[in-house]
Amino acid sequence: MNVSEKKLWAAWSRFLTGMVGAILIGFLVPILVVVAVSFQSKSYLSFPPTDFSLRWYQQFIGNDDYRSAILNSMMIGAMAAALATVAGISTALAVVRAGVPGSTIVSALSVAPAILPQIVLAIGLFPISVWLGLQGTLWAVILAHAVIGLPFPFITVCGALASYSNRIEIASMTLGANSFQTFRLITLPMIRPAVIAGFIFAFAASLDELVLALFLSSPSTRTLPLLLWEQLNFQVTPEIAAAASVILAATSLLILAATLLPRLGKDN
Amino acid sequence: MLQMPSRSATGQNRAAGGATVSIRNLCKRYNNFEAVVPTSVEIDSGDFFAIIGPSGSGKSTLLGMIAGYIDPTEGQIVVDGRDIVPEPIYRRNIGMVFQNYALFPHLSVAQNVAYPLKIRGVVKDEIARRVRESLAMVRLEAFASRKPSELSGGQQQRIALARASIYHPSILLMDEPLGALDKNLRDEMQEEIKRFQQELGATVIYVTHDQQEAAFLADRIAIMRDGAMTQIGSPRALYEQPNSRFVAEFLGEASIFPVKSASGKQAGQPCRIVLEDGTQAIIRTDEDAGPGRFACIRPERVTVGPKARDLDNSYAGTVRESLYTPGSIRYRIELNGTGSTLKVRVLPQGNTEVFETGSAVDIGWSADDMTILRE
CATH class of the missing domain: 1.10.3720.10 (MetI-like)
Incomplete structure (x- = not known):
């Protein structure tokens, strides 16, 4: 493998790493948002949350x-x-x-x-x-x-x-x-x-x-x-x-x- | 649990000798391929019967039909006078040892050996006692609580042997049991298997492709080729009186030459034959020695040196290859003027002369030592 090929592979592997990272973030962020929204006291879905409350969990139970x-x-x-x-x-x-x-x-x-x-x-x-x-x-x-x-x-x-x-x-x-x-x-x-x-x-x-x-x-x-x-x-x-x-x-x-x-x- | 009332399935009593096995016109066809042609053979009680042959010759198929996991197309397997072909595999009460041991990986050594007794509903204390005895017989008592994967190949095969025999089956089948072991271990295990069979008294049917192993272990050997048993006999009979070129070449070494013509044929009397290469020889055999047949001489029956001059057949030869191996000297010797070479093996005594490559030697054999073979 010569130098330019090596560089190509390095770029390709950086690209793949970036892709996987983006997918994971795209997948995880909504989940975190849902969890974050559930622990607050406002009666509508607001983000970012401004306080912490178990009110909605109590109601859920x-x-x-x-x-x-x-x-x-x-x-x-x-x-x-x-x-x-x-x-x-x-x-x-x-x-x-x-x-x-x-x-x-x-x-x-x-x-x-x-x-x-x-x-x-x-x-x-x-x-x-x-x-x-x-x-x-x-x-x-x-x-x-x-x-x-x-x-x-x-x-x-x-x-x-x-x-x-x-x-x-x-x-x-x-x-x-x-x-x-x-x-x-x-x-x-x-x-x-x-x-x-x-x-x-x-x-x-x-x-x-x-x-x-x-x-x-x-x-x-x-x-x-x-x-x-x-x-x-x-x-x-x-x-x-x-x-x-x-x-x-x-x-x-x-x-x-x-x-x-x-x-x-x-x-x- | 299903059990045959007619058989002592718990194996309380040691099998009084093995069963007689009579295979009658047994054959197996797959679509248009005949894996085993109709085959008949009688195996005596307590016999050690080996089946050898190249791969694909049908030997494992034959064993599978006896064990019960391959259904025969036709024929009978009569064990102690009863045809077992209609019986399912688990009621045949036959022990089987496989090439890759087929031990149960999730069970300990003791649980593996206890398995057939547990299936037969033997009480706990008796299982424990017999497992101890059985493991002692293969000298692996110390490994009872190990998992099979923690044992060496040879140890695993001894466990498989203990497991296949703890219920005292009257027949023990072995499918290339030493095939996965290295040479030294194989030799050791051969001794072990022989001793084991003598203690057990079971009839053993043993499949291998190793002719030396078969000759060491077996009372009788069947040689299979293309789904048929081409010859059945004692190791000595097969080696000394092979009925075909295939058998002669498969079992041991041989120098084999096509016969051109024969004269003065008379049963038991010497007769003169001419080989394709022009060599003349005197033989004494009951076989018809005409064209299309082959003359065969085993390497150790050939005499090299001055003594060869006194024999029925005596020639001038040249050593083309000379090899000293532990216990024997091997030569390839050309018969001068013919281009044909012979394999020769000499067991050296203290004063045996070793001929170097290129030496001129006398070479010969007696009329009784050359046999005539069919293709």
């Missing part, structure tokens, strides 16, 4: 609408993530281990919900949910969120299964374990970190999903993002910023858990 929306979101998230994880493990086993015919198509379909526009899914799911008589029930949102959660456990478990040879499972079976015992005693412990991570990502995906909830839920099954959306249309107060900050904190904790828990599992 005392609000029954928020309480039931959080409960709904938690319940829907847990059920949807559980369904997505079971489906993701089964599909990953079929694709990676069994090598079912058309496994490429199965893979593509399992990842599709993460890529396709959710509005399309929502428009398609609405009549189905009406037809099945699920419209307005928790199950409608749970099933829809299970669909959008599926790609996460599917991808993490596929990766875990591909990282070791199926000889391990064959060995277990020659030693006398049937398919179920082999899955429970060998496969599942070996893919456990991937399963935990996939579950948490699916849960997080459900927790901040708006579009599907908008189409499929009723006032009694309102989720937290949906309530925020309705509040935004109605009146903008820092209470929304407080609610958003709580969601932000919860999601951040989940992501932290998704990164740390699998590692802990590996050490033990």
